[in-house]
Amino acid sequence: MTPSAPSAPSASTLAFVESPVQLLNVLEWAYARPGAQPQLDGVPRQRGRRTDGGAPSGTTPRPAGAAAPLRIVVLPPTDPMSRGQLRRVAALARDEGHEVRWQEARGSRFAPLKALAALAREVRAARTVVVGDPFSRYVQLLLTLVRAEELVVVDDGTATMEFMAQTARGERLVRWHRVGGGGLPGRVRELAYAPVSATARRRFTPAAHRGHRVEVFSSMPVTAHGGMTLRVNDFAWTRARFGPPRLTKGTDLVGTSLVETGVVDPDRYLDAVRALTLEHGATRYFAHRRESPEKLRALSRATGLEIVRPDLPLELIARRGPVGRTIVSFPSTVVHTLPYALTGTGVTVAVCDVDPAWLTGAASPRARSFLAGVTDTARDVRRLPAQAAPTAG
Numbered sequence: 002m003t004p005s006a007p008s009a010p011s012a013s014t015l016a017f018v019e020s021p022v023q024l025l026n027v028l029e030w031a032y033a034r035p036g037a038q039p040q041l042d043g044v045p046r047q048r049g050r051r052t053d054g055g056a057p058s059g060t061t062p063r064p065a066g067a068a069a070p071l072r073i074v075v076l077p078p079t080d081p082m083s084r085g086q087l088r089r090v091a092a093l094a095r096d097e098g099h100e101v102r103w104q105e106a107r108g109s110r111f112a113p114l115k116a117l118a119a120l121a122r123e124v125r126a127a128r129t130v131v132v133g134d135p136f137s138r139y140v141q142l143l144l145t146l147v148r149a150e151e152l153v154v155v156d157d158g159t160a161t162m163e164f165m166a167q168t169a170r171g172e173r174l175v176r177w178h179r180v181g182g183g184g185l186p187g188r189v190r191e192l193a194y195a196p197v198s199a200t201a202r203r204r205f206t207p208a209a210h211r212g213h214r215v216e217v218f219s220s221m222p223v224t225a226h227g228g229m230t231l232r233v234n235d236f237a238w239t240r241a242r243f244g245p246p247r248l249t250k251g252t253d254l255v256g257t258s259l260v261e262t263g264v265v266d267p268d269r270y271l272d273a274v275r276a277l278t279l280e281h282g283a284t285r286y287f288a289h290r291r292e293s294p295e296k297l298r299a300l301s302r303a304t305g306l307e308i309v310r311p312d313l314p315l316e317l318i319a320r321r322g323p324v325g326r327t328i329v330s331f332p333s334t335v336v337h338t339l340p341y342a343l344t345g346t347g348v349t350v351a352v353c354d355v356d357p358a359w360l361t362g363a364a365s366p367r368a369r370s371f372l373a374g375v376t377d378t379a380r381d382v383r384r385l386p387a388q389a390a391p392t393a394g
Contacts, residue, residue, distance in 0.1 A: 023133025032238035246322020
């Protein structure tokens with residue numbers, strides 16, 4: 002805990018995160034708790050900045066009435082890029098006075114059960130539980146232990162859109178890009194897991210008669226339903242702590258993991274990036290943390306782009322700068338978050354449609370409509386037609 006923090010982390014509020022973006026959004030939720038959402042009519046006064054990825058210099062003590070620090074449990078994935086970003090965002094969280102605990106829950110057969118046993122007492126005692134990925138099977142397993150009066154869901158990217166749609170329809174929670182399979186063993190696993198999934202769905206359903214509240218804290222274009230509370234994440238903490246950024250004359254491209262998730266054909270994606278690079282004079286490509294090194298090398302050879310592997314979530318990288326005057330992305334989380342994080346800076350965020358011809362044969366039936374919805378609902382962005390990136394052939 003930093004010396005400026007006035008109180009110990011609250012044991013009554015417990016947050017679970019599995020990715021850098023989830024952890025950033027927990028920090029935004031904690032910052033937004035004390036009062037009403039600020040209006041997006043300008044950039045808040047900055048409190049200083051650093052260029053080494055740590056906390057901003059000149060951080061002032063938390064204001065009177067600010068929310069109590071949180072206990073945050075990080076359940077890290079196994080890939081090095083995600084773990085590195087998580088450690089850096091965790092350092093920012095500690096600088097804000099939050100207690101961060103690193104709990105390995107993957108990597109071995111019994112790691113999930115060991116982590117569950119280690120966390121059971123804290124989970125049962127918490128009055129407010131914050132989660133970042135309602136589709137995570139590990140989070141759903143933790144929810145079987147939850148007795149909290151309030152459950153908060155923060156964004157894990159555009160997955161929040163699908164979460165809200167599926168809970169509104171009373172459906173089981175399934176990621177939009179997931180395709181059923183696995184044969185008989187897969188069906189057996191699904192049946193064995195069904196009671197856990199059903200319990201999770203009940204936890205995500207408000208129940209006034211039981212005093213159980215559900216809040217969604219999101220930057221996505223979603224609508225509350227069934228007694229849920231919805232609050233807008235306008236990245237007030239990010240804007241208060243960093244920037245405004247220095248703008249460069251060029252255009253930056255933002256990478257996506259649509260190839261890695263089996264949604265978009267690799268060759269079509271390379272052609273699209275090449276076309277966008279030529280059309281917009283792009284010079285840098287901010288890689289998604291899940292993009293493979295082989296794919297990034299191929300992109301660099303084909304386009305001449307400088308490949309940047311961000312050490313923090315892109316919202317923080319862009320806010321700190323330097324950043325291009327135009328940022329071009331395919332349908333993804335950042336077309337919804339960057340307009341908030343960069344409000345008042347003069348940066349234009351543009352989104353390029355995904356041509357259905359780019360989709361692989363293994364893409365889920367939901368992929369086409371979901372990606373179109375991500376683009377169609379983006380606020381304050383410039384639309385680019387898919388034909389700006391030609392199909393292969």
